[in-house]
Amino acid sequence: MSTVAQRLDDVVDEFVDLDGREKLEMLLEYAATLPPLPAGCAGLDENRVHECQSPVFIQVELRPTDAGQPGVFLLAEVAEEAPTVKGFVAMLAQAFAGRPTDEVLAVDDTLLDRLGLADVLGMLRTRGLRAIIEYVKRGVVRQLTASRG
Amino acid sequence: MASYANENVLVSTEWVANVAANPEAHPNVRIVESDEDRALYTQGHVPGAVEIDWQVDLQDATWRDYIDRAAFEDLCRRKGISNDTTVVFYGDKSNWWACYAFWTFKLYGHADCRIMDGGRKKWALEGRPWSTDRVDPAPGTYTATEQDMSIRALRDEVLKHQKAGKPLIDVRSPEEYSGARLHMPDYPNEGSLRGGHIPGAISIPWPLSVNEDGSFKSAKELEKLYLKEGKLRRRAATVAYCRIGERSSLTWFVLKYLLGFTNVKNYDGSWLEWGNAVRMPIVKGTTPHGSPAE
Numbered sequence: 001m002s003t004v005a006q007r008l009d010d011v012v013d014e015f016v017d018l019d020g021r022e023k024l025e026m027l028l029e030y031a032a033t034l035p036p037l038p039a040g041c042a043g044l045d046e047n048r049v050h051e052c053q054s055p056v057f058i059q060v061e062l063r064p065t066d067a068g069q070p071g072v073f074l075l076a077e078v079a080e081e082a083p084t085v086k087g088f089v090a091m092l093a094q095a096f097a098g099r100p101t102d103e104v105l106a107v108d109d110t111l112l113d114r115l116g117l118a119d120v121l122g123m124l125r126t127r128g129l130r131a132i133i134e135y136v137k138r139g140v141v142r143q144l145t146a147s148r149g
Numbered sequence: 150m151a152s153y154a155n156e157n158v159l160v161s162t163e164w165v166a167n168v169a170a171n172p173e174a175h176p177n178v179r180i181v182e183s184d185e186d187r188a189l190y191t192q193g194h195v196p197g198a199v200e201i202d203w204q205v206d207l208q209d210a211t212w213r214d215y216i217d218r219a220a221f222e223d224l225c226r227r228k229g230i231s232n233d234t235t236v237v238f239y240g241d242k243s244n245w246w247a248c249y250a251f252w253t254f255k256l257y258g259h260a261d262c263r264i265m266d267g268g269r270k271k272w273a274l275e276g277r278p279w280s281t282d283r284v285d286p287a288p289g290t291y292t293a294t295e296q297d298m299s300i301r302a303l304r305d306e307v308l309k310h311q312k313a314g315k316p317l318i319d320v321r322s323p324e325e326y327s328g329a330r331l332h333m334p335d336y337p338n339e340g341s342l343r344g345g346h347i348p349g350a351i352s353i354p355w356p357l358s359v360n361e362d363g364s365f366k367s368a369k370e371l372e373k374l375y376l377k378e379g380k381l382r383r384r385a386a387t388v389a390y391c392r393i394g395e396r397s398s399l400t401w402f403v404l405k406y407l408l409g410f411t412n413v414k415n416y417d418g419s420w421l422e423w424g425n426a427v428r429m430p431i432v433k434g435t436t437p438h439g440s441p442a443e
């Protein structure tokens with residue numbers, strides 16, 4: 001099974017030769033893959049973020065895996081009105097799925113530059129996506145702290 | 150007054166649908182989508198519409214400012230817009246960014262700008278068609294004017310305006326106005342170091358100007374909100390602000406074009422500048438001059 005770094009390298013390879021429009025189309029394809037939240041998870045209804053920011057709900061879970069160490073899984077819901085964010089979150093969810101926490105914590109914020117999204121999205125939106133990576137990493141740390149109790 | 154001050158500045162979805170269905174009959178009309186999320190245009194736009202993005206197209210990448218006059222002229226040419234083109238803006242979020250783009254076009258003196266009332270939301274609610282075609286219009290010819298500073302307020306001017314006790318409108322949410330919150334903890338945001346509002350600014354959140362379907366409220370309802378309840382006056386120098394100047398460009402549009410205010414400016418630096426700059430006066434609380442009990 002490939003590591004987070006390998007999976008993200010593959011994504012970067014996918015993006016690197018695309019023009020701006022095709023990059024947005026690729027994000028839309030990812031957005032379509034984000035699974036709905038499981039029943040009982042309140043998601044955006046109770047956690048809708050404030051206006052003027054991306055309507056996004058992300059919950060980090062650590063679950064046991066065959067490899068013997070806990071794997072990272074993202075539960076996420078993103079409003080339909082924010083397909084760019086939805087695509088990006090879906091991409092992260094796929095790249096992180098089931099992988100150990102240290103691999104997720106090692107993801108650095110050069111990912112956005114490598115994907116070449118800054119020219120397409122502009123500085124503020126790119127910062128928003130970078131903040132999502134940080135948000136997920138903080139979630140991982142919180143889960144680790146909680147599990148060590 | 151039972152009707153908008155400028156009746157022509159709003160066009161209906163029906164009107165735009167007719168243009169979209171018969172573009173050759175309307176060679177002088179360019180439909181422009183402006184969104185918070187660019188992928189929405191990619192996902193589907195009004196047939197024939199071009200996209201102008203507030204960050205990538207309208208803002209300078211180096212300076213914190215709008216693109217300069219030459220870059221604006223070049224943008225218009227590329228988007229198939231000439232000086233005499235009727236430019237119809239629409240977008241997501243009840244036309245925030247459409248109003249922002251409209252305002253930027255007015256900043257460079259474009260004569261004929263319109264807003265499609267209701268934006269993407271109303272178009273979708275009415276089941277009108279979306280297109281994913283790439284739109285590549287024939288280049289326009291364009292000469293812009295210098296920036297029209299009668300619609301744009303910069304920080305020092307806002308400070309003088311505030312000190313003189315002139316009308317200021319804060320169009321952000323009540324929580325942002327009171328300083329109760331800058332943003333949700335841990336979530337991405339543009340970031341301000343201080344919360345609250347400019348002393349003396351009244352709170353009229355932007356959503357009060359629009360209906361559920363994204364269209365603007367009637368002239369009568371808007372008059373009640375801004376003139377009767379807000380006690381604003383059409384001829385008084387008035388400044389609107391929000392966090393980054395997009396929600397306040399919607400309020401600016403409402404005041405100037407729908408209610409006929411003669412001297413209203415958008416403070417595009419807004420809270421992202423004010424709440425981060427040194428020594429700017431700020432009050433917290435739910436009243437214009439701040440409430441002692443927090």
